[in-house]
Amino acid sequence: MSNDILSEIKKDYVLSKLRDGERIDGRKFDEFRKLEIRTGLIGKAEGSAYVKLGNTQVVVGIKMQPGEPFPDVPDKGVIIVNAELVPLASPIFEPGPPDENSIELARVVDRGIRESEAVDLSKLCIEPGKKVWIIFVDIHALDDDGNLLDASAIASICALMNTKVPASRFGLGEDFDLPVNDIPVSVTSLIIGDKFLVDPTRDEMSVGERTLTVTVDKSDNIVAIQKSGDYLLSEPLFTEVLEVSIRASKKIREEILRQCSKAC
Amino acid sequence: MSNDILSEIKKDYVLSKLRDGERIDGRKFDEFRKLEIRTGLIGKAEGSAYVKLGNTQVVVGIKMQPGEPFPDVPDKGVIIVNAELVPLASPIFEPGPPDENSIELARVVDRGIRESEAVDLSKLCIEPGKKVWIIFVDIHALDDDGNLLDASAIASICALMNTKVPASRFGLGEDFDLPVNDIPVSVTSLIIGDKFLVDPTRDEMSVGERTLTVTVDKSDNIVAIQKSGDYLLSEPLFTEVLEVSIRASKKIREEILRQCSKAC
Amino acid sequence: MSNDILSEIKKDYVLSKLRDGERIDGRKFDEFRKLEIRTGLIGKAEGSAYVKLGNTQVVVGIKMQPGEPFPDVPDKGVIIVNAELVPLASPIFEPGPPDENSIELARVVDRGIRESEAVDLSKLCIEPGKKVWIIFVDIHALDDDGNLLDASAIASICALMNTKVPASRFGLGEDFDLPVNDIPVSVTSLIIGDKFLVDPTRDEMSVGERTLTVTVDKSDNIVAIQKSGDYLLSEPLFTEVLEVSIRASKKIREEILRQCSKAC
């Protein structure tokens, strides 16, 4: 119960600040929190990345193994994205099979990677129609202080950029770098009436979990959109979010390149 | 709560009518509701049938694919009957894996088809001991206004009669009609004390879910019986239900042939 | 609720007896209840044993079939131990998938068999890396009057000693006796403060489910230990339990040999 009151107070504070044109942590409306990326920390994985976005923390590990292709694309590798919102990461996450929120998160991250054609799947065919590389992208939440989705998307692409295909382990020649051609960046905005805030914190989310995620590729194409939450979105606001998301995505991509090229 | 009262009133009404020798909808004791059959409405299925029995509606779709035979009958096709009592069809159905009622329904329908040898499974062997045709009969309830079982059994056999074996899709020669040799008809009676009513409606079922289902083949053999519900059945009543079921099954079979030959 | 009171009274009784240096059923602290073993009662199983330890009853059945070896031990058979604490055996067992208690029981029994190398798995290879014998040890509780674990362990090894490998059924030559080289015996003690009681009954367990299980092979090696329950164990007590367990295991092993050689 006391949680409800606390949440009510937070909500009022966020809204009153917003009326003054400010965010509670002083950021600009289109500004992400501090981003920290570390790759390669999980030696047993083919690739891995730890991302800290403000206080939100997530680890992504990549495992690869040979397997069967989809019948309709017999000469391409397969990507499977899975997210575990383990109860360690938030008082509201529960143990058990993935719920609608973790499934949505995994699927939106998946669409960003897939539709930007970030991974060159045609280079992951071992024997057409029979054997291709399967890539498991496992998102493991550690601390959900808001916007786990964008943090997960960043960690996923960084982990992929950091991945070595373990060919030798399976007697399939020498290991090689996973071919990554694009860096899709998802930008999630919290919608509050006719305003919006990019990369919301958990405290900001207390005004209502109403978000719009726009994923952008390196050529400024939109590759995925997800409206999430029980709200009505006006067309002008949508247009504005689109513009801002494209701009914000560029900055994040630069940050990824800066931190990841160093790390990889 | 108010549902309990409504149900109590319905029950009294059914019983008082019954004392006058009448059914609430004016039908005779051994009379089915109006039966409407449509086949072929699901183009993506190998066979399909929609059945409306009074206000009870059900759709059955048939899918076929090559698979392994049972070890003890290596040269025969396999039939798998599955029923989904989805929550759309009744306020008392719940989402989730099949409960005892949907399992019982599927298994009684299955026994009617199997024991009447309605489908000539010996013509569904592709390679003895290795590969035979698997027939999935999926019963999908739409509206349960009583006696979903008989409606499902009718829809199942009609869908089978309407099925084309998709041999060409699997590179196994030309498509051919599924060989159907019999039309088993299940007749469900509601048992009320020492009386019974054939093809009960949901309102009639309010007196207690106590039924006896007798499935009859075209030669008047009994091929399946299922007593369902917490009641004691006297031998004379059972004998009477048997007789009436055989008679009623003939009429339904004629109706199936009339509507289905037109449709198929 | 009344169960709580009953349980409280039992607890007081056990503790007051204990202060007088006695057990409620008059046994010595290191004494097992009467042990009765019958083997071969399940003709459809490859091996089976019924064990009655006091009023605790359990049946173990062994089924064997060819299957794949573990990749890291390609030339050895595989043992899988599974326990079903079915609700028939105790008012507190619930239907459903194995809970932490049945998993722990199965795994401790498994470790005793595995680590004592009781079954010569190297004689169970059919084709190295491809096909070995899989042994399913299924523990089926009938009546849990305390110490189901030791009763299960005894029944498991007796069933294995009683097992014929069904080679002929799978066209793999003649049936032969499962090669069993050791008789691991698990000894479970109930820990009560700085005292302990071997082979506790359900009534004795009312003082708190705090046990220490020590499994001993025929050469007096310890092959498995499991501390179970929310208590702190002092080093001197642990040492004492070790000594007593070794002694007690010898007696049980003799009893097994006496009853089983007769039976097998």
Added chain:
Amino acid sequence: MSRPEKFIIDGKRLDGRTPDQLRPIKIEVDYLKRADGSCYLEMGKNRVVAAVYGPREVHPRHLQDPTKAIIRYRYNMAPFSVEERKRPGPDRRSIEISKVSKEAFEAVIMKELFPRSAIDIFVEVLQADAGSRTACINAASVALVDAGIPMKGILTSVAVAKVDGVLVLDPMKEEDNYGEADIPFAFLIRGGKIESIALLQMDGKMTKEEIKEAINLAKKGAMEIYQMQREAIMKKFIEEGENE
């Protein structure tokens, strides 16, 4: 096992029985300590154990019925009870058997005497032969009496099969698997007389005349089983009397 060429030779079945003969039956009452009532039963190669718990509190509260006890029945097969190891947990067949068996007992237990409570009947099949559901009902009946649950009478169950056109009582595996039809019955027996049918299923092919004939054969078998159930219960009470 493969289909035998003939099921009946010189009036005798494959196991030497006449068509109207039961398999050997063994019944032991009060087999378990923890259960409120229990029974071990063999019927041919069937080996089953039944336990009754209750009347007792219903735990997920919303399952309580304020007017009567709820009856639960769980038919479960041990993994080693059949030729090919069965994966633990209920399958569709077990769920159906549990349902119709539960309904049979609901019709005879005086459940109105115990509102808000549950009577749990658990049967474990340690070894399954043909007719395990009938063996379980027979064991459960005895366990209910042992638990002191008031009933309108006792349930006694037996099946009839048709093989080579002949009706046979209490079919064995081959008759069940390759026969032309199988009907399991459970009857309510009160005052030593069969009163009505509590469980009835059938699959196969039979004329209505054959079905009527099957009932008579089943009733004959049921009366014999009933005597054995009675004796087993009596024996327990006599022993208890002697022990006092």
Added chain:
Amino acid sequence: MSRPEKFIIDGKRLDGRTPDQLRPIKIEVDYLKRADGSCYLEMGKNRVVAAVYGPREVHPRHLQDPTKAIIRYRYNMAPFSVEERKRPGPDRRSIEISKVSKEAFEAVIMKELFPRSAIDIFVEVLQADAGSRTACINAASVALVDAGIPMKGILTSVAVAKVDGVLVLDPMKEEDNYGEADIPFAFLIRGGKIESIALLQMDGKMTKEEIKEAINLAKKGAMEIYQMQREAIMKKFIEEGENE
């Protein structure tokens, strides 16, 4: 099905439609007896049935919301609705569709009027073509009106795809599978006018200009569907009037 070489030939799509043309739509209101509101809808080869139950009591009590009704939405595909038999039960795709569809309806249903209760929306896909989620939302909208649930307006849903660089309305299977992008929309229509976006997803590749263009195309299609939803509802009320 394999990728067609060209999607648009002489300004016509593979099924003969122009880029801004909908597939044929058929709507039947009050299709089910037991549900409080229902609708059968065809949209191309999609065949879907929607049912609404409620406002009704929420059963696992702790799910109740003391300030408003909870909305539940279950999108479910029949096993035979797709080329390869689908295993019964919800998969990840169905769960995501159910979530975003539920949220769209949460935004328009006046749920504050029914505290502590539930409004259940069930949609069954009997046959799936491209755009089954949009067909289901259109059917669910009509079923909600049929059930008399107060809403801010009606939801109307349609998708736009991009094929061969051209935006097309209400894509068919080939366009959906092999096209360059797909955006399903649901709009709130009130007083005959599109007010806002209730559902929006997208995958593929589009410039922001194309997305704006797609909205306009979708709005055109939505207005046409809205007219058909309206007519179907009107027809029912007229028939009911006549029957009185």
Added chain:
Amino acid sequence: MSRPEKFIIDGKRLDGRTPDQLRPIKIEVDYLKRADGSCYLEMGKNRVVAAVYGPREVHPRHLQDPTKAIIRYRYNMAPFSVEERKRPGPDRRSIEISKVSKEAFEAVIMKELFPRSAIDIFVEVLQADAGSRTACINAASVALVDAGIPMKGILTSVAVAKVDGVLVLDPMKEEDNYGEADIPFAFLIRGGKIESIALLQMDGKMTKEEIKEAINLAKKGAMEIYQMQREAIMKKFIEEGENE
């Protein structure tokens, strides 16, 4: 990985350690924001994170204990934590580890102070080396202190293995997989002294004398780990002090 021919050469283990030497350990307190207490810990190649939530309300009400807090412990491995991808969700091994770890903490947490509430301990294994259960207990201990949960002392955990007949402290993967025995311990340390054993398991083959020897070796290792746990906690408090 295959069995090494020898585990100890010239008194050194495969990774260069002496038999009584621990792997490198790194501990970071207060690693997570949302949890009430947390800890990141490395022990060899183990990388684990522990979080503590509580005392907090118990949600399925009937799980509440009116006399004390219930303790829940969930040991969970990330799918990428091991060589071959692990399917998400608890397996039998994780369930057993969670049980014995929970019981160890139940014995030291002063749970009577928080009736009706729950204290949840979650540990995630991001990378698993040998001894991940001991690493998790060490991390969980620190997280409990960080959360301010009153305990009788601190739990410190380490394993001892037997390889080539020699007892070695804190075994690495090869020693664990191919060694002759493995004993994980957790000790209660109070006032800087080891008081008793809170967790104890063993598999392999050991004489009772070897087991006694193993305890002494484990106690030596535990005291070293305890110092590191203490320092990590101290460091946090000093930093907090400085920040004020």
